[in-house]
Amino acid sequence: MINSLARLKFTAACPIETPPLPGKVILPLVCYGNEYSPVVKKGDEVSTGQEIAISDNPLMPPILSTISGKVAGFNKLIDPFYDVLLPTVTIESDGLDTWLEFEKADSGKANMKSLLEIIRKAGLLGMGGAGFPLYVKLVSAANAGISTLIINGVECEPYVTADYRLMLEHGKDIADGIKLLQQILKPENTVIAIDDGYIPAIRSLRQAIASSAPEGSIDVLPIKHAYPGGAEELLVKAICKHEIPPGKLPQDVGVSVHNVSSVKAVNDAVCLGLPFVERVVTVTGKVRQRKNLKVRLGTPVSELLDYCGGLEEGTGMIILGGPMMGKAALGTDVPVNAMLNCIIAVGDASGSMENPCIRCGRCIEVCPVGLSPVDLFNTSRAGNFEGCDKARIDVCFECGNCSYICPSSIELVQYIKVAKREIDLRKAASTSV
Amino acid sequence: MYSPLPEKSRLSPAPHIRSGFSTNKMMLITLATLLLPAAAGVFNYGFRALAILGVCLASGLAADNICARLRGKSWRLEPSTLISSLLLALILPPALPLWMAGLGVFFAIAIVKEAFGGLGQNIFNPALGARAFLLASFALPMSQWIEPSGFSADAVTSATPLVSGFTSSLPASELLWGLFTGSVPGFIGSGALFIIIGGLVLLLTGVIDFKAPLGYMGAVVVTSLLFGENPLFHLLAGGVVFAAFYFVTDPVTTPLYWPGKVVFAIGAGILTILIRQLGNAPDGVAYAVLIMNAVTPLIDRYIKPRPMGVTRVNRNAV
Numbered sequence: 001m002i003n004s005l006a007r008l009k010f011t012a013a014c015p016i017e018t019p020p021l022p023g024k025v026i027l028p029l030v031c032y033g034n035e036y037s038p039v040v041k042k043g044d045e046v047s048t049g050q051e052i053a054i055s056d057n058p059l060m061p062p063i064l065s066t067i068s069g070k071v072a073g074f075n076k077l078i079d080p081f082y083d084v085l086l087p088t089v090t091i092e093s094d095g096l097d098t099w100l101e102f103e104k105a106d107s108g109k110a111n112m113k114s115l116l117e118i119i120r121k122a123g124l125l126g127m128g129g130a131g132f133p134l135y136v137k138l139v140s141a142a143n144a145g146i147s148t149l150i151i152n153g154v155e156c157e158p159y160v161t162a163d164y165r166l167m168l169e170h171g172k173d174i175a176d177g178i179k180l181l182q183q184i185l186k187p188e189n190t191v192i193a194i195d196d197g198y199i200p201a202i203r204s205l206r207q208a209i210a211s212s213a214p215e216g217s218i219d220v221l222p223i224k225h226a227y228p229g230g231a232e233e234l235l236v237k238a239i240c241k242h243e244i245p246p247g248k249l250p251q252d253v254g255v256s257v258h259n260v261s262s263v264k265a266v267n268d269a270v271c272l273g274l275p276f277v278e279r280v281v282t283v284t285g286k287v288r289q290r291k292n293l294k295v296r297l298g299t300p301v302s303e304l305l306d307y308c309g310g311l312e313e314g315t316g317m318i319i320l321g322g323p324m325m326g327k328a329a330l331g332t333d334v335p336v337n338a339m340l341n342c343i344i345a346v347g348d349a350s351g352s353m354e355n356p357c358i359r360c361g362r363c364i365e366v367c368p369v370g371l372s373p374v375d376l377f378n379t380s381r382a383g384n385f386e387g388c389d390k391a392r393i394d395v396c397f398e399c400g401n402c403s404y405i406c407p408s409s410i411e412l413v414q415y416i417k418v419a420k421r422e423i424d425l426r427k428a429a430s431t432s433v
Numbered sequence: 434m435y436s437p438l439p440e441k442s443r444l445s446p447a448p449h450i451r452s453g454f455s456t457n458k459m460m461l462i463t464l465a466t467l468l469l470p471a472a473a474g475v476f477n478y479g480f481r482a483l484a485i486l487g488v489c490l491a492s493g494l495a496a497d498n499i500c501a502r503l504r505g506k507s508w509r510l511e512p513s514t515l516i517s518s519l520l521l522a523l524i525l526p527p528a529l530p531l532w533m534a535g536l537g538v539f540f541a542i543a544i545v546k547e548a549f550g551g552l553g554q555n556i557f558n559p560a561l562g563a564r565a566f567l568l569a570s571f572a573l574p575m576s577q578w579i580e581p582s583g584f585s586a587d588a589v590t591s592a593t594p595l596v597s598g599f600t601s602s603l604p605a606s607e608l609l610w611g612l613f614t615g616s617v618p619g620f621i622g623s624g625a626l627f628i629i630i631g632g633l634v635l636l637l638t639g640v641i642d643f644k645a646p647l648g649y650m651g652a653v654v655v656t657s658l659l660f661g662e663n664p665l666f667h668l669l670a671g672g673v674v675f676a677a678f679y680f681v682t683d684p685v686t687t688p689l690y691w692p693g694k695v696v697f698a699i700g701a702g703i704l705t706i707l708i709r710q711l712g713n714a715p716d717g718v719a720y721a722v723l724i725m726n727a728v729t730p731l732i733d734r735y736i737k738p739r740p741m742g743v744t745r746v747n748r749n750a751v
Contacts (some may be wrong), residue, residue: 158450233741243742317444322449346449355456361718362683365691371739374689394741400448405454414446 005227008158019307025298026335036112048098049275066277066296069094102273106137117317123268125338128259148256149187153194154230157322160342162280167201171208177267200295279376286312302332363402372403379398380419388419460512466631474621477581492535493518496542520560523622551608578618612669632678645698646677652702672718693736
């Protein structure tokens, strides 16, 4: 864990702004490996929130248009997060933004089934990082039985302030969303975990909870600021004191973790009848004005950079996500997706040359999950992927602390990612034979 | 208004920010902290010390560059070589013939370090390995000590306090003060004060961690108490403080994980006093650390962090 990292926030004072509607949106027609078939064709007029594509898998949420306008065409796009070609649909805006009417539910009376169906129909995805369909996550958690519901407001990645602004400005929506999740999951305890440096947000949420939720039903728990303190497994360990076995989910130990943005989206869908079409994104780094923006999903990153005054001289790379785990974008025509909480423009600082490892052990000190990155690096570089597997490389969630701290500029986490990918490929090959 | 990315935009793997604390920075800080004991050595032993320091640095650079050229690499000025050379020079007796000092450093760099694979690969601490080599080869000159007399020409040979111990003519308090300031006979960089100052700089700049020095000095104190000895004398005499801040904290030749580093340090501390009390060598620091260097791979094998969520039960289920 690295304490100093969690404090690097440069846009905490920027209120959430709504930029003008995008000229077009690009929406991927795939979700967690499930193929989608379009229900519209090129040239069709669509409204905001209208179904564009549905999956054969009845558990999967539909893909909704995030603006109103005309279907311009179906293309393939390199997905910046998973490095594969994705089928996408492009919708050109008509500038009117006519919304499809959604049914609102009376949160007090609605039963669990109807709440879940609203969540599925509104197209909700987990917004914390995995982008897993919220309906599926909630159904399997409810079936597993949940004793603790954790709402994740830690936002430990440096630079990102999207969740912070959301908690500050929409405390009541989040509190109401939590009550809905409580209705679905029926947990014994509910905890909102927040970075202890987010003092105004802690105050805002405490006020919102005091005014709208029964006393003692939701705890606000400040978590000692450190990167990557907001990672699911670490939150579960910090709050519930038990460790999730590798390969298991929080629900296997009776815990369900949801990001604050997802919780607000649940409230919007159920209480306001709003489909899931937007999220808050922090735009920071070498842009002329750094901002927190509420943007439509599918908006090309270039339009957001443009709205922030364009790139400063000397920008060499755009990072999608935070500076520790985000990926370098192949271009600026990539769309915002449900998990994208941050866009960073960085300079063209040439990377440092890798020096010999001096065995200082700093990578072990900062590893939040008790691995020895230096040993994994040596084993991975030697091509001994079985050895990596035995050393439990699967526990690594690629936070990047080891590469960050390494005084010899060794790309430790990159060597680990290579080994993990190789192990996955070999396992897939051996099971398919 | 929108300025597109340049044609050749960069793609680099995460993370996209780095701590900026580099190996080079660590080396340069370490080198700088050694200047103080080096200066004290020159103040105490005059031209002899200056000559040994110069010969050691020159010999170290020569050895390093010969090895580099043999491997087809270009000429270089490695800070780690300068550190090893300076460290050895500082733990040599000031009256040692210059060619022996030069040979010792050459052995440190060419054999103990480069022959094992160079920076990061050596099993033994180069400076201590070379000191052991010199002790074995030139036992007499390696145990002849002179009174610190600055730049005056005449050198009076004398016994090191570790040999004479409390039988030395000085009262106990004066002896300890002498060891603290370097005014009694000892190696060039003796004078615990200057080494402690350097060590504090290393601690405050984050180059080293406090656990290993504390473990080492703690073990020295406890073990010497068990032998009924004055622990302060054992801390200040010989190379104990030097080892605490510069040898048991050497990242390359000590274990990776911090509990392992502490085990290493405690082991070295106990061995130091055992060798002093039961062995033949008057100091024992070099041998103690070298023995623990040899044990380091074993410590690394058994003292490891536990991956989160992995227990005895599910350890082998992948």
